[in-house]
Amino acid sequence: MDQTKFTLEEKEMPTSWYNILPDLPQPLPAVLHPGTGKSVTPDDLAPLFPMELIMQEFSPERYIEIPEELQAIYRTWRPTVLQRAYRLEKTLDTPAKIFFKYEGSSPAGSHKPNTAIAQAYYNKKEGIKRLTTETGAGQWGSALSLACMFFGLELKVYMVKVSYNQKPYRRIMMETWGATCVPSPSPDTKAGRDVLAENPESPGSLGLAISEAVEDAVGRDDSHYSLGSVLNHVLLHQTIIGLETKLQFEKAGLYPDIVVGCVGGGSNFGGMAIPFAKDKIDGTHKDLKIIAAEPESCPTMTKGLYAYDFGDVACMTPLMKMFTLGHNFMPPPVHAGGLRYHGMAPLNCHLLKLGLIEARAVPQMATFEAGVTFARSEGFISAPETNHAIRAGIDEALKCRETGEGKTILIAHSGHGHFDMAAYDAYLSNKLEDYQYPEDLVKKALDSLPQTPDQS
Numbered sequence: 087m088d089q090t091k092f093t094l095e096e097k098e099m100p101t102s103w104y105n106i107l108p109d110l111p112q113p114l115p116a117v118l119h120p121g122t123g124k125s126v127t128p129d130d131l132a133p134l135f136p137m138e139l140i141m142q143e144f145s146p147e148r149y150i151e152i153p154e155e156l157q158a159i160y161r162t163w164r165p166t167v168l169q170r171a172y173r174l175e176k177t178l179d180t181p182a183k184i185f186f187k188y189e190g191s192s193p194a195g196s197h198k199p200n201t202a203i204a205q206a207y208y209n210k211k212e213g214i215k216r217l218t219t220e221t222g223a224g225q226w227g228s229a230l231s232l233a234c235m236f237f238g239l240e241l242k243v244y245m246v247k248v249s250y251n252q253k254p255y256r257r258i259m260m261e262t263w264g265a266t267c268v269p270s271p272s273p274d275t276k277a278g279r280d281v282l283a284e285n286p287e288s289p290g291s292l293g294l295a296i297s298e299a300v301e302d303a304v305g306r307d308d309s310h311y312s313l314g315s316v317l318n319h320v321l322l323h324q325t326i327i328g329l330e331t332k333l334q335f336e337k338a339g340l341y342p343d344i345v346v347g348c349v350g351g352g353s354n355f356g357g358m359a360i361p362f363a364k365d366k367i368d369g370t371h372k373d374l375k376i377i378a379a380e381p382e383s384c385p386t387m388t389k390g391l392y393a394y395d396f397g398d399v400a401c402m403t404p405l406m407k408m409f410t411l412g413h414n415f416m417p418p419p420v421h422a423g424g425l426r427y428h429g430m431a432p433l434n435c436h437l438l439k440l441g442l443i444e445a446r447a448v449p450q451m452a453t454f455e456a457g458v459t460f461a462r463s464e465g466f467i468s469a470p471e472t473n474h475a476i477r478a479g480i481d482e483a484l485k486c487r488e489t490g491e492g493k494t495i496l497i498a499h500s501g502h503g504h505f506d507m508a509a510y511d512a513y514l515s516n517k518l519e520d521y522q523y524p525e526d527l528v529k530k531a532l533d534s535l536p537q538t539p540d541q542s
C-alpha cells in the first residue's frame with residue numbers, strides 16, 4: 087500500500103518551539119530605536135507587547151516550552167497532516183516525490199492561528215483585556231479573532247477599507263468569533279480622522295491600518311497590539327510546522343532534498359524552514375535546498391536592498407535590518423494580498439545573507455496555473471499566497487523530470503483558498519494579468535530609507 091497521509095498522534099505533537107537565535111553562525115543584527123539609533127530595549131516595546139513575547143523576541147534559549155493550556159488549543163487541529171502528492175507527481179510525470187504539509191485545516195484556514203493563539207495567551211496572562219490589530223484581506227484578523235475567542239479577550243480589527251467592502255466574508259468570520267471589525271481609515275483614531283478629513287473616500291492601506299491599531303493600543307491601559315508576521319517571536323511560534331514535519335519525515339524514513347514555501351512577512355516559511363536550517367548549520371544535512379517564493383511584482387528578497395527600514399508606512403515601528411523595497415513602496419494589487427509587503431522577517435533575511443536559504447520570484451499567472459494544476463490533481467484549492475510555494479515546488483519537480491532525479495520535495499502549504507474564488511474566477515476566465523516589476527516605484531521608495539549609522 088502506498089501511504090498518502092503521514093500523521094502524528096496528538097501525544098507526538100512537539101511540546102517546545104525551536105529558537106534558532108543561539109544556533110546562528112553569526113548573530114542577527116540588532117533592532118534599532120528610530121529616535122536614538124540605539125538597540126531597542128524590552129521597555130521600549132512594553133506599551134505594545136506582553137513581556138513574555140518580548141523576552142521570546144530576544145531569547146538565548148534553544149527550545150521554548152509551549153504552555154500546556156496552549157498545547158490544548160493547538161490540539162483542536164494539530165498535528166497537521168503531511169501528505170504525499172501522488173497524483174500531482176503523475177500529472178507532472180516526474181520521478182520526484184512531492185509532499186505538502188497542510189496548514190489549511192485550522193479553523194481560520196491558514197497557519198496564522200499558530201501564533202495568534204500564543205499571542206492571545208501571553209497577553210491574557212499579563213492581565214490584558216483587549217487587543218488591536220490590522221488586517222488586509224482578513225486572514226490575520228480572522229486568525230486573531232479565533233484566538234481572542236478562545237481566551238476571552240476583546241479584539242478590535244482595523245481592516246483596510248477596500249478589502250472591507252470587497253471581501254465581506256472574512257469580516258463576518260471575525261464577527262462570528264466575537265471580534266469588532268471596522269474599515270480603515272476609521273473615525274476612531276486620530277490617524278484615521280486625519281486621512282478622512284483630507285479624503286473621505288480613501289481606500290485605506292495596510293500601513294494606515296497599522297497606525298490606527300497601534301495608536302488605539304498605546305492610548306489604552308487595557309490594550310495591546312498584535313502583529314501576525316515578521317517578528318522573531320511570530321516565526322518562533324510557527325516552528326511547530328517544521329518540527330512536526332521533521333518528525334513525520336522521520337517516521338516515513340525520508341528527508342527532503344528541497345523545501346519550498348511562500349513569503350509575505352515570512353512567518354509560514356520561517357516556521358517550516360528554520361527547524362530544517364538547523365540541520366544545515368550543524369552539518370547533518372548540508373545539501374538541503376530551501377527556497378522562499380515571492381511575487382515577481384513585490385520581489386523583496388530577490389530585488390530589495392539589505393538595509394535598515396521601518397516595518398510600516400507610517401514609520402512607527404523600530405528599524406529592522408532586512409531586505410526591503412522601501413517602506414513607501416505600494417505593491418501592485420496581486421491577488422496574493424498576504425505577500426504584498428515591502429519588507430521581510432529579519433530572521434529569513436539573515437538566513438538568506440548567510441546562504442542557508444535562497445529566494446525566487448514568480449509571476450502571478452504562473453502561480454494560478456500551478457494552483458489549478460494542484461487543485462485538479464490533489465483536490466485542495468489553495469490560497470493565492472500558497473500557490474507561489476506550489477509553483478516553486480512544481481518547477482523543481484519538472485527539473486527532476488529533465489534530469490531523471492527522484493528528489494524529495496516538500497511544499498509548505500500555508501492555507502486554503504476558499505475565500506479567494508473571485509481570484510480563481512479571474513484566472514479561469516482569462517481576466518488575470520501579470521504585473522511588471524515596478525522598478526521605478528521601488529527606486530523612489532528606496533531613496534527614502536531612513537538614515538542610520540549602519541546602512542551598509
Ligand SMILES: *Cc1c(COP(=O)(O)O)cnc(C)c1O
Pocket residue numbers: 196197198225226314315316348349350351352353354355424425469471472500501502
Ligand atoms: C498571511 C498568509 C501568508 C503570508 O504570510 P507569511 O507571514 O509570509 O506566512 C501566506 N499564506 C497564507 C495562506 C496566509 O494567510
